[in-house]
């Protein structure tokens with residue numbers, strides 16, 4: 001339903017988006033991952049026809065949105081990173097206001113607003129002013145606004161940043177419901193790998209304006225299939241322990257997510273003995289070890305040299 005072809009956007013001398021290609025089939029939930037500044041928001045703004053690309057094209061149902069931006073505007077709901085709501089109005093009044101902007105007929109508006117309030121779980125608070133809402137509730141309402149005109153495609157730009165776990169779960173479940181019950185196509189960007197793993201069938205990883213990996217979760221993980229990831233927990237993290245691990249032959253990478261340490265080595269290599277020896281030499285108590293195949297987070301780190309949440 002959506003195809004992005006060789007899309008490039010240059011701001012002065014900076015290429016924010018550098019020749020990306022991607023597609024979305026109807027009914028798919030696709031993740032777009034990338035560290036800060038990777039170019040995700042710029043790509044989304046072009047796809048939504050908010051800004052024009054320097055070159056390349058975005059096609060919806062085989063029509064270029066550069067020539068006919070209304071093609072995407074009619075079918076798209078966009079959930080921006082920033083909250084775009086009227087704080088002095090109630091939740092219901094906000095939805096009614098945006099519904100009128102979307103030219104929803106007066107006779108349909110009440111039913112539509114009721115439906116959206118149910119979907120985002122804000123029926124009980126519909127008569128309260130938005131200024132009294134938590135960050136998570138505002139984000140849910142922001143999503144509700146994007147759903148009013150029943151879009152076929154919804155683009156969510158980091159919809160769960162900085163909100164409470166309950167609202168976050170609610171948003172994730174809402175996205176799942178939209179996809180399974182309404183067959184909505186979703187493009188989802190996030191800094192949280194576990195959200196993308198939970199929601200998305202396919203993933204694109206962006207860095208420095210380019211798509212550096214794409215595929216199903218298994219395909220992405222298979223980028224590192226010749227490797228294994230050894231997770232170690234220690235009582236106290238010591239620099240000399242990490243340095244000694246990095247110096248072991250065959251160790252490809254060591255990363256620290258306090259209190260755990262992840263060591264990536266080729267699959268056939270056995271280094272547990274070395275790890276315990278280093279622990280003894282550096283007076284480090286190992287409390288747990290675990291050998292796993294690499295996660296998408298490991299692949300991301302491998303490709304970009306950075307963790308997703310930096």
Ligand SMILES: Nc1ncnc2c1ncn2[C@@H]1O[C@H](COP(=O)(O)OP(=O)(O)OP(=O)(O)O)[C@@H](O)[C@H]1O
Nearest residue numbers: 011014015016034035036037038039040041042043
């Ligand atoms: N209007 C602009 N003018 C100049 N440079 C810009 C503009 N918008 C974005 N950039 C630059 O383009 C690059 C990509 O930015 P973009 O916001 O698309 O990244 P992102 O992946 O969405 O990051 P984040 O996760 O922080 O939102 C950055 O280096 C940014 O500084």
